[in-house]
Amino acid sequence: MNITDIIKQKQGTAFSFEVLPPLKGTGTDKLFRTVEELSEFSPRYINITTHRSEYVYHEVEGGLLQRQRIRRRPGTIAIAAAIQHKFNVPVVPHIVASGNTREDLEYMLLDLQFLDISDLLVLRGDKAKEDSTFRPTGDGPRYATELIEQINRFNEGFFHDGTPIKVPGEKFHYGVACYPEKHEEAPNMESDLAVLKQKVDMGAEYAVTQLFYDNRKYFEFVQRARALGIEVPIIPGIKPLAKLSQLSIVPKTFHCDLPEALYREAVKCKTDEEVKQVGIEWATEQCRELMRNGAPSLHFYTVSAVESIKQIARNIY
Numbered sequence: 001m002n003i004t005d006i007i008k009q010k011q012g013t014a015f016s017f018e019v020l021p022p023l024k025g026t027g028t029d030k031l032f033r034t035v036e037e038l039s040e041f042s043p044r045y046i047n048i049t050t051h052r053s054e055y056v057y058h059e060v061e062g063g064l065l066q067r068q069r070i071r072r073r074p075g076t077i078a079i080a081a082a083i084q085h086k087f088n089v090p091v092v093p094h095i096v097a098s099g100n101t102r103e104d105l106e107y108m109l110l111d112l113q114f115l116d117i118s119d120l121l122v123l124r125g126d127k128a129k130e131d132s133t134f135r136p137t138g139d140g141p142r143y144a145t146e147l148i149e150q151i152n153r154f155n156e157g158f159f160h161d162g163t164p165i166k167v168p169g170e171k172f173h174y175g176v177a178c179y180p181e182k183h184e185e186a187p188n189m190e191s192d193l194a195v196l197k198q199k200v201d202m203g204a205e206y207a208v209t210q211l212f213y214d215n216r217k218y219f220e221f222v223q224r225a226r227a228l229g230i231e232v233p234i235i236p237g238i239k240p241l242a243k244l245s246q247l248s249i250v251p252k253t254f255h256c257d258l259p260e261a262l263y264r265e266a267v268k269c270k271t272d273e274e275v276k277q278v279g280i281e282w283a284t285e286q287c288r289e290l291m292r293n294g295a296p297s298l299h300f301y302t303v304s305a306v307e308s309i310k311q312i313a314r315n316i317y
Helices: 003-009 029-041 076-087 102-114 144-156 189-202 215-227 246-254 260-267 272-292 306-316
Strands: 014-019 045-048 054-059 065-070 091-096 119-123 173-178 207-211 234-238 297-301
Touching: 003 173, 014 029, 029 076, 029 306, 045 076, 076 091, 076 102, 091 102, 091 144, 102 144, 119 144, 144 173, 144 189, 173 189, 189 207, 189 215, 207 246, 215 234, 215 272, 234 272, 246 260, 260 272, 272 297, 272 306, 297 306
Parallel strands: 014 045, 014 297, 045 091, 091 119, 119 173, 173 207, 207 234, 234 297
Antiparallel strands: 054 065
């Protein structure tokens, strides 16, 4: 049963959330506690992010710096399998073009089939920190649509080089990302929606939004998507404010606006705890309005926000 079927099974608005794999060498205890705490609200599925490797600098003998490429959060596929096994809940690992060759991606698909994981969130992913624009790795996909093409060919029974797969496994279902306030690299909303339409036409079964704080932008985005013939579920992504530093970091990192009313309340705060309470109240009302207007599911981004999400979920479910 794919994610859209799972959502439709739920009476009312479904609940799901996204987690990060643990930092290299830190173990799974904290991650599993997060899943346990949020299991109270019967998540319909759990997303697991992935992160490409990056360059770090280590001091070596003589005071010189040595550049080394490392991956801080490995194990997306393994973590997805562990969560599915331990908590008996559907998992949706992120599969990203960024940092991967076509062969790398093919091996991921094979591993996922071996693990009986067939739902994916397909993304281009972020550019490397040292690059000014996105650059594919080797022959890796340049766009999410190219990654979708590879997955579709795999589903049809062919490896990326055209070789037939002798025993094709279960086909993958997948969702994609969308942006109520436009992807940062898109020249305008029209072109950004055209890319979403292309992804849906290629087989994407749903879309999950980048986080946002102004529901009007979500509703307008859905309306424009429907006018283009995009009929798949568009799931709102929610991340409550939880720290003073996020007033500047969130808009810059996620390229979204903070509504004036939210900003006015947040800047009155003197501590992170005060901002956290403002964030809970705002997100609670935001979610209630989304639910009243037929949002198929609410998808929560958990980084630095697990306690807030628990309170919001108690308020609305």
